[in-house]
Amino acid sequence: MNKMKAPFRADHVGSFLRPERLKKARIEKQNGEITAEQLRAIEDEEIIRLVEKQKEVGLKAVTDGELRRAWWHFDFLAGLDGVELYETESGIQFNGVKTKAHGIKVTSKVDFTNHPMIEDYKFLHQIAGDHVAKFTIPSPNMLFFRGYIEEEAYPTQEQLFEDLIVAYQKAIKAFYDAGCRYLQLDDTSWSVFFSEQGKEQIKARGQEPDKLLQLFARAINESIANKPEDMVITMHICRGNFKSTYAASGGYENASEVIFGGLNVDGLFLEFDDERSGGFEPLRHVNRKDLQLVLGLITSKFGELENPENVKARIAEASQYVGLEQICLSPQCGFASTEEGNLLTEEQQWDKVRHVIEIANDVWKS
Numbered sequence: 396m397n398k399m400k401a402p403f404r405a406d407h408v409g410s411f412l413r414p415e416r417l418k419k420a421r422i423e424k425q426n427g428e429i430t431a432e433q434l435r436a437i438e439d440e441e442i443i444r445l446v447e448k449q450k451e452v453g454l455k456a457v458t459d460g461e462l463r464r465a466w467w468h469f470d471f472l473a474g475l476d477g478v479e480l481y482e483t484e485s486g487i488q489f490n491g492v493k494t495k496a497h498g499i500k501v502t503s504k505v506d507f508t509n510h511p512m513i514e515d516y517k518f519l520h521q522i523a524g525d526h527v528a529k530f531t532i533p534s535p536n537m538l539f540f541r542g543y544i545e546e547e548a549y550p551t552q553e554q555l556f557e558d559l560i561v562a563y564q565k566a567i568k569a570f571y572d573a574g575c576r577y578l579q580l581d582d583t584s585w586s587v588f589f590s591e592q593g594k595e596q597i598k599a600r601g602q603e604p605d606k607l608l609q610l611f612a613r614a615i616n617e618s619i620a621n622k623p624e625d626m627v628i629t630m631h632i633c634r635g636n637f638k639s640t641y642a643a644s645g646g647y648e649n650a651s652e653v654i655f656g657g658l659n660v661d662g663l664f665l666e667f668d669d670e671r672s673g674g675f676e677p678l679r680h681v682n683r684k685d686l687q688l689v690l691g692l693i694t695s696k697f698g699e700l701e702n703p704e705n706v707k708a709r710i711a712e713a714s715q716y717v718g719l720e721q722i723c724l725s726p727q728c729g730f731a732s733t734e735e736g737n738l739l740t741e742e743q744q745w746d747k748v749r750h751v752i753e754i755a756n757d758v759w760k761s
Contacts, residue, residue: 398759401527401577401627402662402689402723403455405755407748408631409531409579410467410729411460412741417441421465421734438463439518446522452745453752456529456577459519460731467581467732468533468541472499475562476506477548478538500543505558507565513573520574527577530570531729534582534630535563535614540607541584556614563618571626579664580618580630584611585654589634589645589673608653616659629689631664633728634672646673655680662687667709668694668727675709678716688717691727693751698743703754710758724755 398404417437424434442459449457464470473480481500512532520528539559549555570578587593588608597604619628632647632654647654647665654663655677666672667690678688690713692706706724713722730737730744739747 398723401456401529402629402664402687402725403527404723404759405454405752406456406664406689406723406725407454407458407751408664408691408695408726408729409458409461409529409581410731411445411458411462412731412737412739412744413460413462413734414441414444414741417462418734435463442518443522446519446526448745449748450524450526452748454526454748456527457519457523458529458531459515461531461729463515465734466497467531467729468537469497469499471510471512471532472538472542474510474512475538476508477501477503478505478542481543498543499538499541500545501538501548501555502545503548505538505555505562507562507569510566510569513569516570516573516575528575529577529579530575531579531581531631532566534580534584535559535618536582536584536611539584539614540587540611556610560614560617564621567619567622567626567628571623576625577627578629580615580628580660581633582630583633585632585650586634586645588650589647593645594649608650612653612657616657619659627661629662629664629687630658630660631728632666633732634666647677648673651677651680655686656682661685662689662723664689664691664725666691666727667713668692668696672727675713675716678713681717681721684718684721686721687723688713688721689723689725691725693724693726693747693754695726695728695730695744695747696737696739698739698746700746700750703750703757706754707758719759724751724758726751 420429420434420437423429442462445460446457461467469480472478479500479502481498516530539556544555587596588604594604597607622628665688690710692709693701710722726747
């Protein structure tokens with residue numbers, strides 16, 4: 396039961412709270428007080444510190460914490476050819492709070508040529524040492540469904556879909572060539588299927604939920620179709636994570652046959668930290684023995700530690716639908732999907748990570 400391949404029994408989604416020094420440096424860069432090169436040097440130092448901390452607490456996979464990013468998705472997507480970050484009229488609505496008024500739009504042909512995050516990965520790879528360097532990027536569905544598409548750039552949805560898939564195939568190859576063997580696609584768009592409110596949102600866009608569901612699956616499967624055999628690609632399905640709040644609710648049932656039986660990813664990071672996520676019954680649709688399910692039973696939103704016996708009982712409950720050898724444990728999301736971060740301290744953050752590792756060690760004793 397002691398896994399040597401990602402995802403690991405005790406894993407994590409990827410983002411970590413931004414250190415105060417880094418937050419201060421970002422403001423100084425915006426004000427013209429330091430250069431881009433000086434900011435990057437500070438980012439390098441903080442990422443080195445973060446990676447060493449991940450190793451110290453016992454994680455097998457290390458990330459750069461997304462410390463160079465303001466947003467978990469916009470920074471990557473805006474680096475694609477033909478995509479721009481822009482000021483919107485309003486931010487993204489979460490439960491009781493809104494994000495900054497930013498969005499992404501497609502203005503010309505989408506492609507992947509000279510993306511800055513390849514260099515970001517290379518730096519992580521260099522300092523990871525004997526640990527597995529894990530990198531996170533948003534899934535293609537985040538641009539396909541959540542981006543504003545200028546009609547002059549793409550008169551039809553199908554044209555964008557085809558170019559986007561090719562761009563992601565190139566991205567995956569570029570990360571692989573840079574040394575990446577553990578890549579994660581983060582995706583909040585699946586949550587639109589989880590509630591009746593979400594389905595109405597799809598219909599309001601002039602689309603049919605069942606057809607869009609199949610299109611989402613195609614986007615993932617065709618993007619990763621050419622991935623090398625020794626590269627692990629997982630997907631994190633999220634209901635929103637901003638300042639310890641959320642954007643969507645509902646269990647996986649409405650999309651369960653596609654998510655658990657129709658995606659060709661190596662693993663799924665799943666939110667199961669509260670009642671908004673529903674039960675484990677949708678796992679009955681898992682039809683592959685090699686699909687790893689990383690249960691997000693530890694919340695990243697608040698500092699209070701879960702009762703370990705309750706977590707173990709939930710793992711046992713999930714194992715009624717899939718074998719224990721297919722299950723892993725992690726926080727339900729990152730600790731800072733945006734640079735603002737969730738409402739807990741760095742000390743609480745690391746206590747959460749240790750909690751995951753300790754519980755996993757108890758459940759999967761070698």
